[in-house]
Amino acid sequence: MRIWKLGFVICVWFLFTAEYCLCRFVVENINLKVTSPDSLKGSYKCALANFGIPRYGGTLRGLVKYPKENQDACNSFNDVSFKPDNPGGLPVFVLADRGGKNTCLVVSGCYFSNKSWNAQNAGAAAILVTHETDDLLTMDLPEHDPTATYLENLTISSVFITNSLGISIKKALEDINPVLVTLDWTEALPHPDERVEYEFWTNSNDECGLKCDSQLKFVKTFKKVAQALEQNGHTQFTPHYITWYCPEEYTSSEKCKSQCINHGRYCAPDPEEDFSKGYTGKEVVVQNLIQACFYKVANESGKSWLWWDYVTDFSTHCQMKEQQYNKDCAHKVIASFGSGTRGDVAIQPTLVINNRQYRGRLDNKAVLKAICSEIETNECLVDNGGCWIDKVNNITACKDTFRGKVCECPIVNGVKYVGDGYTHCEHINECKEKKACQCSKCKCKNTWGSYECSCAANLLYLKEHDICISTKDVNTRDGWGFGWVFFGLIAIGVIGYVFYKYRVRRYMDSEIRAIMAQYMPLDGEVDVPVTRSHGEI
Template sequence: MKIKLGFLLVNLMMVWLDCCMGRFVVEKNSLKVTSPDKLKDTYECAIGNFGIPQYGGTLVGAVIYPKSNQKACKTFDDDASFKSKPGSLPIFLLADRGDCYFTLKAWNAQNAGAAAILVADDRVEPLITMDTPEEEDARADYLQNITVPSALISKSLGDSIKKALSNGDMVNINLDWREALPHPDERVEYEFWTNSNDECGPKCESQIDFVKSFKGVAQILERKGYTQFTPHYITWYCPEAFTLSKQCKSQCINHGRYCAPDPDQDFNKGYDGKDVVVQNLRQACLYKVANESGKPWLWWDYVTDFAIRCPMKDKKYTKECADQVIQSLGVDLKQIDKCIGDPTADVDNTILKTEQEAQIGKGSRGDVTILPTLVINNRQYRGKLDKGAVLKAICSGFEETTEPDVCLSEEIETNECLENNGGCWQDKAANITACKDTFRGRVCQCPIVQGVKFSGDGYTHCEASGSLRCEINNGGCWRKTQNGRTYSACIDDHTKGCKCPPGFKGDGVNNCEDIDECKAKTACQCPECKCKNTWGSYDCSCSGNLLYMREHDTCISKDVSAEVSWGFVWVIILGLAAAGVGGYAVYKYRIRRYMDSEIRAIMAQYMPLDNQPEDPVHHSHGNV
């Protein structure tokens, strides 16, 4: 009897996980029954590992339990359509577990128009993860086309829903994935557990297609520091008793330490499992070298290019082809070869040993036993590897309102803003809205437009603020151009509000009316003045040969400026003349008096003056 050692290695890997205290974690989301009242509560349900869960969002629907084909193992007749009608809730199909694969139930429900499928367990047990079929059964073409979200519910909840429906009650349910993944901060850490094998049918093909389609988004997130991405690879070990067997030698490297199943399950032809292990190791080493050089996103380029240039079907799954791809990306080939080491040596490989240890679940994350698997913020992603679905899941790992712009791409936005602007504030004239579509649903948040921040509650009003506020829709204020003149009620500074400019009156927002200064008699009031109102101002003129002075509101002669000038000159001349005469008179008067007093003093020394008495003779000077 021929033994396929690939299957044996998988079973041994399960034993190894058990002995190392490994565990598989069932990822869950919440299910809230909103009606009828007797069932109102929040329940847990297990996310299926197929379809597209709405990570970060919610889905509301009405439950239908079909009268026939209750296990949904057969296609539904045309008269059993579950498509929702306009104005009604989407339909959630409730199906019983058993008789066929979970994926077939989901596929039949999707083709019948259901928006989601709820599978009721048929036994009392903890919730399990609904997975895709294994091996040959996994090659069914429909598996990669399932898009409806799925959830396994407990037997007790399923029975309660069936009973309520049989009583004529409408059962409405809200499937909520908002807390299915943690979102603690502004950066998301995620891992991608993958495999370089491209000969495993639709699952491998979908994995390669995902890497190709998601590469651009992943590199944007990584380059800008929004995420921290790490690729991982699953390997198994060969039991020591079988390390010298043909099977282990063809599927393992490093003396049976690191193994992978044979790609085509035939040990006599094609590529072997050890070829897959070495290529996995090369990809892991490329990431290590690229990450150390500050360019971890090159991993996506390498994996994509290798899948295109070096496929197994073309017999190019070789080191030579891989080296060409590496060199084209400018990565140091010698460092990668050094990292890979000698696959034939009987020693541990640091990279692969670390990978095996990482497979064991830690904290909230369970063991990684399914390929491919995404782990986002230490929680395993469930569902189809679809670009939009995975991006939505990664975006749900960001703290709310810190999501990068790529999270608002058309592929994952909810488009709630398209209807009634999502109930948010909107300025239709300026095409500005506070409604913002996110993968979590719409939020009403006042925007920032061309560097101008709007503030408000986002629902009833948003108002521009800051020094550039008038550049955006004139700050929401009144503005009008007429007769070649433009007036605005926006105050272009850091203040808020609107104020009609001088010459106008009004609220400054909806209206500013011209003030008739002539009628109001607030200008042009001089007797000779003639007033004419203009838009935003007025014109005032004077009769005759007179000129109007606006600042003094008066009329003066047009020649008055010349007369004033000559009169001023004459005043100066006459003033100078008077000053000269006065000065001469003072000079003559004071000098004359001074000279007279001096002459009198001199003459008084030699003769008595007429107005002075004669001195008496004194003899006290001695004898002659």
């Protein structure tokens, strides 16, 4: 128990002196779906990085490549390109080793963000970093790296995968099997109801390097969007500020006194990490409390969106570098609002949306997309969603759905296009499929849902026989045909006449003669005497 307590005190003190522990991060997972080869098909968990711009509400499909050299991606890929092999082809995902013995943020002198930046510069759409174990962790930005000016432009999707998945992918690539992977953010954020609840974990400190710069820029650029969403009832926003407490064993130390208030109960790191100069952690805690109080009052008055105005104004007029970071300046800003409201605080600037932590850079559009990921948005309007498109006929394979776009070959005028939906789609050629227009001189033209057969000049196509014949042949044959019909009719007439004359007429004559013979003798016949009986007259 004493060992555990000592370890906890050391970790808290480590945080307290602004050296952050990686264990503070809760790993947020998304689905990684392998669709090829068959031996790897399935869904796998991967951990989102705290940098780049994630595609909340959408998906990204790509072809995995493992570099032959620079496999930990710690160096620039100067002579290697990870752009799609063909225009409109599948994006490339770089598989990179974590490599070496690690600390919270860096591995053998290479930050996780360095790996992603090198892959992005080589044209990759995403990077999959493999672990040495099957544990997942959150890749984070470097806390203090004055040379990391690239972070502002880091947009690539970055995820952390398990060691076993990494080995399986490498084995498939060695066997010359293409590995197709889809990163799926559609269920990365929960959607409990129609109103999105999100939290911003921030800090009033403006001298903490890149993270503070990113935080202030985000607040200024996202303010109007956040206020519009809140005023129209689409969101419920809450700012939060993280504080630590000083272990009882150290409350009397100079470090605790300079960084804490209320006898060590609420503490914040020293802004400059130098206790002998500049502002103290105690002053940061006070400003955090003022901002939190402002939000509380504004929220209770039904105008919670005023917090964005206050924090923006405070960061403009009460900067540390201008020596205006104090209570007097804060009160002047509050006074300019009349009745005020609002607050702020955090280990790092981040958002929590529907009780799930947002991962990635605080980019205006990306955050809005994450907040509105449960509202139907048309991803097909941006770069056609990465799907196949026929610009000539304005036909696309991109379909917008409630959970994001889908690349699926379309059906146009009843004709189904076939293909993968990403690199190509083509409509079915019925001239090849149908057993028609197959004669040597026949021509087949594919049409929507059908086909048309024709022949060369002076030839006529007979559909019933699937042949081409000359129009001269048709005229000749028609003439002979008419002649045969004519003579045939004459022959039938002659035969009828002969039949009538010699057959029917003889029959009728014999009948007539028999009838007449009953009444008078006919020529050539002898009279027959009639014998009368006695008594007759």
